[in-house]
Amino acid sequence: MTAADLTAATDDHHDEHHHGPFIAHHFDTPMQQFDSGKLGIWLFLTTEILFFSGLFCAYTLYRYHHPEIFVDASEFLDKILGGANTIVLLFSSLTMAWAVRAAQLGQNKLAGRLILVTMVCAALFLGIKAVEYSHKWDLNIWVISKYNFNADFVPPAPEGAVARALGISQWLVNLSIIPAILFSGFLIGGFVYRGMGNKVVSSFFFGLAIMMSGYFLGAIAGQMYQNSIHEHHDAAHTAAHIPLDHGPAQAADAVTRPQAIGIFFSIYYCMTGLHAIHVMAGMAFLSWLYYRSLRLHWRPDYFGPVDYVGLYWHVVDLIWIYLFPLLYLIK
Amino acid sequence: MANHQHSDHHDSESFAHPISVKLLLGVFISLVSLTILTILVNDLSLGQLDIWVALVIATIKASLVCLFFMHMYWEKGVNVVAFFSSLLFITLFIGITLMDTSAYRDSKDAFRNTLDLPVPVVTPPVSSTE
Numbered sequence: 001m002t003a004a005d006l007t008a009a010t011d012d013h014h015d016e017h018h019h020g021p022f023i024a025h026h027f028d029t030p031m032q033q034f035d036s037g038k039l040g041i042w043l044f045l046t047t048e049i050l051f052f053s054g055l056f057c058a059y060t061l062y063r064y065h066h067p068e069i070f071v072d073a074s075e076f077l078d079k080i081l082g083g084a085n086t087i088v089l090l091f092s093s094l095t096m097a098w099a100v101r102a103a104q105l106g107q108n109k110l111a112g113r114l115i116l117v118t119m120v121c122a123a124l125f126l127g128i129k130a131v132e133y134s135h136k137w138d139l140n141i142w143v144i145s146k147y148n149f150n151a152d153f154v155p156p157a158p159e160g161a162v163a164r165a166l167g168i169s170q171w172l173v174n175l176s177i178i179p180a181i182l183f184s185g186f187l188i189g190g191f192v193y194r195g196m197g198n199k200v201v202s203s204f205f206f207g208l209a210i211m212m213s214g215y216f217l218g219a220i221a222g223q224m225y226q227n228s229i230h231e232h233h234d235a236a237h238t239a240a241h242i243p244l245d246h247g248p249a250q251a252a253d254a255v256t257r258p259q260a261i262g263i264f265f266s267i268y269y270c271m272t273g274l275h276a277i278h279v280m281a282g283m284a285f286l287s288w289l290y291y292r293s294l295r296l297h298w299r300p301d302y303f304g305p306v307d308y309v310g311l312y313w314h315v316v317d318l319i320w321i322y323l324f325p326l327l328y329l330i331k
Numbered sequence: 332m333a334n335h336q337h338s339d340h341h342d343s344e345s346f347a348h349p350i351s352v353k354l355l356l357g358v359f360i361s362l363v364s365l366t367i368l369t370i371l372v373n374d375l376s377l378g379q380l381d382i383w384v385a386l387v388i389a390t391i392k393a394s395l396v397c398l399f400f401m402h403m404y405w406e407k408g409v410n411v412v413a414f415f416s417s418l419l420f421i422t423l424f425i426g427i428t429l430m431d432t433s434a435y436r437d438s439k440d441a442f443r444n445t446l447d448l449p450v451p452v453v454t455p456p457v458s459s460t461e
Contacts, residue, residue, distance in 0.1 A: 031346045035407070042410040049417040057425045061432055079370060086366050094359040097350065097400040104347040300347050307402075314401045321392045324366075325385035329373040 022302045030301040041308040045315050048278075052319055055271045059326060062263055073264035074330035076141060078132065078229075081222060082328035085128050086320060088218075092121030093317045100310045103293075103303035111306065112293030116207050118313065119286045120214035122279050123179075127218020129276055131226055134171035136265070143266040168223045176219060183212035200294045207290050211283065268327055275323060278316045285309045348405050358399045365392050 020030055027033035063070050099114035190205035289309055292298070298306060369388040377384060398404045403411055 034346055038407075039410060039413070042413050046414055046417040049414075050420060053417070053421040053424055056421070057428055060425050061428060064429060065432070079373070083366060083370055087363055090359060090362045090366065093362075093396060093400050094355060097355050097358075098352065100402075101349040101352070101355070104349045303347065311401055314396055317400075318393050318396055321396065322386075322389050325369055325373075325382075325389050329369065329381070329385050331373065331376060331381055 020299070020302050022297065034304050034307075037304045037308055041311050045311060048312075048315055052271075052274065055267065055274065056322075059267050059271065062267060066263070069261055069264055070330050073261045073268075074328065076136065076139070076265075077268075077328045078226075079328050081128055081132055081225065082324055084222075085125050086324045088121050088125050088128070089317045089320050092118045092125070093314055095121070096310045096313045099289075100303070100306050103298035103306040104300060106299045108293050108296040108298050111298055112207075112290055115286055115290045115293055115306075116210060119207070119211040119283055119290065122283045122286065123211050123214030124218035125279055126276060127215040127220075128222040129272065130172055130175045130215075130219050131169075131222030134169040134175060135226055137171045138169050141262075141265055143262060143269055168227075172219060172223060176216070179212050179215045183209055183216070186212060200291075203294050204287075204291045207294075208287060211287070271323055271327070275316065275319055278319075282309070282313050282316055285312065348402065350399065350402070354399060358395050362392055362395055365395075 023030055023033055027036070095114045095117040099111045099118065102108075102111035102114060186205045186209035190202050190209060193202035193205060196202075286309060289306055292305065365388055369385055372384055372388070373381065403414075
């Protein structure tokens with residue numbers, strides 16, 4: 001496998017004074033190219049951390065001044081779903097790091113499969129996230145301007161035929177429209193290219209379809225879990241709020257509290273939303289890596305892109321490692 | 332040319348550092364264990380300590396990811412310094428913001444009074460949880 005790749009790649013190179021097929025003309029050696037890329041990606045990741053730090057600053061500030069709001073609001077977050085997502089992301093980090101190893105050894109097929117598993121995990125993460133978001137929207141929890149929770153509030157019955165038939169949140173159905181379109185598109189693309197006899201591109205499209213199926217796996221599993229705990233969950237919401245509305249000592253506070261919980265959720269939506277956007281961007285980069293793995297591009301002196309995207313993916317994981325305890329594990 | 336290619340090959344051996352699968356799996360298992368630990372510790376009520384324990388565990392997890400998954404253990408110093416410089420600036424950013432945050436309390440309360448709204452009682456962190 002490795003030897004065959006290398007021969008194929010070396011045969012490719014023309015009479016340029018350079019060595020590998022992928023080395024840009026302004027670099028002397030593959031190592032110089034690799035190190036430049038590495039410095040570049042580390043600098044980019046530094047800016048990413050700084051980008052998120054604004055939200056962490058908002059979080060610190062509000063938690064420092066209003067710890068009680070965070071305690072109340074985190075009643076609405078499910079540790080099990082958050083924990084499951086943490087483990088999905090950690091697993092995707094493992095497969096990503098393993099894919100880097102495979103690329104370094106020139107094992108293109110293994111690298112491709114591991115990258116595909118990483119892509120599926122990314123979609124699975126978003127599927128579970130979609131269940132969490134849609135459940136909050138069912139409870140009418142939005143950002144501060146629209147949030148007005150009270151103990152008598154009954155979540156509106158989900159409307160729409162699918163929701164009624166399956167007992168799933170209508171918001172989740174709405175959120176799943178784009179993934180469903182993508183899934184069918186990728187599937188059709190895979191069959192069309194297979195019909196044309198283009199094996200690499202058809203495998204690429206089928207891979208993307210497998211990735212999107214990860215979203216539905218996460219959404220269905222998450223919704224099943226959500227339904228199973230639904231009654232217990234509702235009880236918890238009520239229990240969390242009765243003392244707030246009836247505590248005589250906090251009459252003044254009760255006026256401002258419901259809106260103030262919205263502050264937590266504004267921060268929550270911004271932090272997890274920005275993180276989810278990074279996961280989606282990661283899926284796009286990973287798809288590119290998957291395509292190049294199918295083209296057998298990786299060799300011991302050329303695996304930079306896998307390494308760089310891997311570093312980005314680990315930073316996405318790093319941010320979630322902090323978001324999980326900060327948002328879900330408040331007591 | 333043959334010579335040149337040979338030297339390339341030598342280069343490639345020096346910059347690809349494949350990590351053993353065993354190490355990768357070991358790091359993953361530690362990360363999952365730490366995740367379960369942090370959820371379990373959260374169920375014990377440690378009061379004010381909760382957040383610090385959670386953050387320490389998160390930092391251990393982050394270090395494992397950085398050191399091994401991100402190859403920082405074998406990384407060049409300049410890249411590590413570049414990356415961790417972000418922490419310095421975050422510390423400054425959050426620290427200075429926190430120092431400044433009470434500075435506007437008087438004018439904020441004055442503004443609130445003009446709106447004729449009840450001034451919220453600033454409750455100490457623990458009392459309002461019950």
